[in-house]
Amino acid sequence: MFPENIGYRLAEQAVTVHQPTPITHIPAAPLLPVQPATAPAVTSIVLPDGRVITGYAIEHARPEPVTAKPLVSRTAVNIALGGIGFGAVCGGLVLLTTFIAALAALVQQLIILAAVIFGGWIAVQVLTATNQRGATTVNIRKAVIKRNHFHG
Structure with missing residues (x-):
């Protein structure tokens, strides 16, 4: 498609005009009796062309009161407390591992003993059983040795 043909093609297309459809009036639902204290105030506005618009007044949302922020965030406090707790536990873990190593050494020494x-x-x-098989037992009650001679 060439640029010189663009205007020709736009002229060929049919133009469709859409007319707005009028809004039909729908009868309002019957109103239920409401306590006057709970019903919001109804406001009517007259436009310059004579139309009247009636509706409830909208109250602007009130912002929440600003609370004072702490000097230190809760996340930072939690991280700091976690670090302190971890440091406290590490000392106990070192003592626990030392105790386990000492207990293992004690058990090992008891097994060796x-x-x-x-x-x-x-x-x-074993040794006493083998000596009794081939040995002779001699009971000496009274022995007299005179002149290098044994008299029994």
Whole structure:
């Protein structure tokens, strides 16, 4: 499409005119009796062409009273308290890990002590059992040794 043809194409299109449709009057719903204290005030305005517009008065929204902001935000206070709590817990965690390491060392030493005692007991049992099989027991009650000679 060339620019010189734009005006020609616009002239070819049909122009449609839309007429506004009049608003039909709808009868109002019956009013229910309302206490005078709860009903808002009705306001009527007469326009320069003679029409009257009636409606309720709109009260402007009142802004909320401004509260004084604290010098330090709550988020900053929460972060600071969290850091203090974390620091307090870290010391306890270091002590806890030290206690666990000491307890593990104690249990290890008790196991080694039990193994040494039990192993010693087993060794005594084995060695005494082997000596009794091939040995002879001699009971000496009264012995007299005269001139390098034993008299029993």
